[in-house]
Amino acid sequence: MKSSNPVFARSAEFNGRGGAVATDPSQWQIDLNGSPTHTERGAGRMTIDTVVEKTGITLGILAVAAGITWVMIGDLTTIDPTASDAYGRAFTFAIAGALIGLVLSLVNSFKKVISPALVIAYAVFEGVFVGAFSKVIAAYVNDTSIVFQAIAATMVAFGGTLAAYKFFNIQVTDKFRKVVTISVFAFVGATLLNLLLSWTGVVDNGGIRGFNTLGLVVSAVAVVLAVFMLIMDFDYVERGVEAGLPERESWRAAFGLTVTLVWLYIEILRILAILRGD
Numbered sequence: 001m002k003s004s005n006p007v008f009a010r011s012a013e014f015n016g017r018g019g020a021v022a023t024d025p026s027q028w029q030i031d032l033n034g035s036p037t038h039t040e041r042g043a044g045r046m047t048i049d050t051v052v053e054k055t056g057i058t059l060g061i062l063a064v065a066a067g068i069t070w071v072m073i074g075d076l077t078t079i080d081p082t083a084s085d086a087y088g089r090a091f092t093f094a095i096a097g098a099l100i101g102l103v104l105s106l107v108n109s110f111k112k113v114i115s116p117a118l119v120i121a122y123a124v125f126e127g128v129f130v131g132a133f134s135k136v137i138a139a140y141v142n143d144t145s146i147v148f149q150a151i152a153a154t155m156v157a158f159g160g161t162l163a164a165y166k167f168f169n170i171q172v173t174d175k176f177r178k179v180v181t182i183s184v185f186a187f188v189g190a191t192l193l194n195l196l197l198s199w200t201g202v203v204d205n206g207g208i209r210g211f212n213t214l215g216l217v218v219s220a221v222a223v224v225l226a227v228f229m230l231i232m233d234f235d236y237v238e239r240g241v242e243a244g245l246p247e248r249e250s251w252r253a254a255f256g257l258t259v260t261l262v263w264l265y266i267e268i269l270r271i272l273a274i275l276r277g278d
Helices: 048-073 083-112 114-143 145-167 176-201 213-243 247-277
Strands: none
Touching: 048 083, 048 114, 048 213, 048 247, 083 114, 083 247, 114 145, 114 247, 145 213, 145 247, 176 213, 213 247
């Protein structure tokens, strides 16, 4: 089950090279006492429960980091002189969290053996970015409830995608994986190029990522891509459980789901802000 998803592509286990446990009793080995040495699936193996557990830990840490960052930034809605300092902290946290989170996401994506510590570190710094970005957006629309609306919408999108995946028995083909992966890389490349052009003053008002009609369309496309990535994530988790991968791979699955959910949340928050701004 070779994977084209960058989060899973470097994993030997997710690509059928990790020596998954044999489920055929004829392949079990017998020790000197005559007992099978085969470990039953679920004992030290990746299961749906272990994936949910690790994903819960990762998202929980991310939420705590986001909450602490939100409080540390201070009030962005007042006109008092400290407001400029608060905005400075917000942008510093956002940029630092985004850059360090990006580096850690690349390290985790291309690391053959997943490191729980690095996944947790990613959750911390990504939480800093999410907290700062959310604070700025809430100040932009002058309504903190937009953050809770975005969280609720993300949960609905996640639950709806999972239900559709299971109930409609969506099959993830190799062609689907390639098309989605290429589209995501193209989107990320266009976003980075747009960021560079914005910083150098070549494009105005944020370019394709501005808070305008064009930005709304681009964020809508991003939501669709994120949903497709969720479907791929569900497929990889399901295949990994069926293959009896080691439990440590639950951290890789949790990392992949967290990356997708954060992306989905950010894009939904942007959409809500653009609609509110109009």
